[in-house]
Amino acid sequence: MALIEWTVDLNTNIASIDEQHKKLISYINVLHEAMKMGKGQDVLGKVLNELAAYTITHFSNEERLMTTCGFPGYAFHKKEHEGFAQKVLKLNDDFKCGKYLITVEVMQFLKDWLITHIRGTDQKYAPFLLGKGVS
Ligand SMILES: [Fe+2]
Ligand SMILES: [Fe+2]
Numbered sequence: 001m002a003l004i005e006w007t008v009d010l011n012t013n014i015a016s017i018d019e020q021h022k023k024l025i026s027y028i029n030v031l032h033e034a035m036k037m038g039k040g041q042d043v044l045g046k047v048l049n050e051l052a053a054y055t056i057t058h059f060s061n062e063e064r065l066m067t068t069c070g071f072p073g074y075a076f077h078k079k080e081h082e083g084f085a086q087k088v089l090k091l092n093d094d095f096k097c098g099k100y101l102i103t104v105e106v107m108q109f110l111k112d113w114l115i116t117h118i119r120g121t122d123q124k125y126a127p128f129l130l131g132k133g134v135s
Contacts, residue, residue, distance in 0.1 A: 003032040004111055010118050012126040014134055017065075020058045021118055027051040028110050035102045044102055045095055051110075052092040056085060062122070069132045071125050080121055084113055 004025045011018055031047045059081040066074045088110075094100035 002029045003107060004029055004115065010115070012118075012122055014126060014129060017062065017122070017126075020054075020061065021122075024051070024054060024058060024114060027054060028107070028114065031102065031110075032107045035104075035107060041095075041098075048092050048095055048102070052088045055088050059085060062125075065129060065134060066125055069129055069134065071128050073124055073128075077121055077125065080117060084117070 006022060006025060010021060012021075027047060027050055031044065031051060034043050034047055063074070063078055063081065065071075066077060071077075091100065091106065095102070
């Protein structure tokens, strides 16, 4: 069973955003599977690198949409993104330097943060953006 299963409460009903969230979840699931199967550092490092890069891409897409549409909760949302982005980038850098191993706890942290953020913080902009005609 995958670490994260997609459930309807994760839907924002903004097609591009839902697609990006599914992709992020898929990276976390692939990383989890690779960890469980005891894959080598090269495989884990590659997936972690992709996850880190895609996280940054996704956050900037969301932030651009929020600023373009004048979403009032933008500053708070951006702060949450910055906190997580820093952690993921540090995990990635530490991994590259051999300072860190991917553990069950790290996977749980990635899962909990992403799901809590999509269910809570991302859901806050969804009705606002949909109301502005974003689809
Ligand atoms: Fe998001
Ligand atoms: Fe977000």
